[in-house]
Amino acid sequence: MSEPKEDELAGTEAPFVSHLIELRERLIKAAFAIGIAFVALAIWPGPGHLYDLLAEPMLSYLPKGSTLIATSVVSPVLVPLKITLMAALLLALPFVLYQIWAFIAPGLYSHEKRMVLPLVISSTVLFMAGVAFCYFLVLPAVSHGIQMFAPSSIRAAPDIEAYFGFVLTMFLVFGVAFEVPVAVVLLARIGIVTIEQLKSIRQYYIVGAFIAAAVVTPPDVVSMLSLALPLCVLYEVGIIAARIFIKHTKAPDAETDGGKDRA
Numbered sequence: 001m002s003e004p005k006e007d008e009l010a011g012t013e014a015p016f017v018s019h020l021i022e023l024r025e026r027l028i029k030a031a032f033a034i035g036i037a038f039v040a041l042a043i044w045p046g047p048g049h050l051y052d053l054l055a056e057p058m059l060s061y062l063p064k065g066s067t068l069i070a071t072s073v074v075s076p077v078l079v080p081l082k083i084t085l086m087a088a089l090l091l092a093l094p095f096v097l098y099q100i101w102a103f104i105a106p107g108l109y110s111h112e113k114r115m116v117l118p119l120v121i122s123s124t125v126l127f128m129a130g131v132a133f134c135y136f137l138v139l140p141a142v143s144h145g146i147q148m149f150a151p152s153s154i155r156a157a158p159d160i161e162a163y164f165g166f167v168l169t170m171f172l173v174f175g176v177a178f179e180v181p182v183a184v185v186l187l188a189r190i191g192i193v194t195i196e197q198l199k200s201i202r203q204y205y206i207v208g209a210f211i212a213a214a215v216v217t218p219p220d221v222v223s224m225l226s227l228a229l230p231l232c233v234l235y236e237v238g239i240i241a242a243r244i245f246i247k248h249t250k251a252p253d254a255e256t257d258g259g260k261d262r263a
Helices: 013-043 047-059 075-107 110-149 160-177 180-189 195-200 202-216 221-248
Strands: none
Touching: 013 047, 013 075, 047 075, 047 110, 047 160, 075 110, 075 160, 110 160, 110 180, 110 221, 160 221, 180 195, 180 221, 195 202, 195 221, 202 221
16 A cells, blocks of 8 residues: 655645735835824925925926916815825835845845845935936926927916826836846846846947837927936946946855855
8 A cells, every 4th residue: 555645835834824924014014114104294394395395396487376286176185195105105115125125035045135135225225316316307307398398378287186197107217217227237147148248238228228218208308318318327337236246246156055055
């Protein structure tokens, strides 16, 4: 009589459940951090002031006496609250990314930890840099360009919901675009492409950057150049960073267990 076949998954249920419990706890902590940031921003400077800050790039170039309008009954309340939530997400982003890092760190080798933590930090910094670049440089330039080319018979009075949607889209576009160095480093570090290959496709990337900028930005030259030029510069930064990063995150060569030294 043959012996019963051993279940290959025996004993894996408990670790799987414990991982789910830890994931839930870290998601709760991340949501709690966003909630705290939201409450703090709602108290000071307040949703109204945050809305004024976001509207400033457009208002500064509108004709004297013009203002943004609300075409919905609840827009004057909902839009400032949405802006506050967006600001809370940005404010709590480092803590949220830390929770992701803390969840995956126990399963990484020591040389992998040296790779992940700098990527988490740089991703946060670059995303916020993209948002800041969009707010301080791109939005004023776009607003000025719109008013400069608009016919004199048109009195501009943008709807606040449409303006908020436009600004949020621009923030996401520039925030993600500024992650190009991180993407380049990851592609080179995991071996999908080499540094030499990244250099050889530079001209194709530049063409693609201008095409992508023309597609995702408003139909004006200022917006397109404001996105395409940083994409090209960040690509070069990514190549330089990839060379340095690969050098300092290699797995140990002389380990008795083949470099499987978990920390």
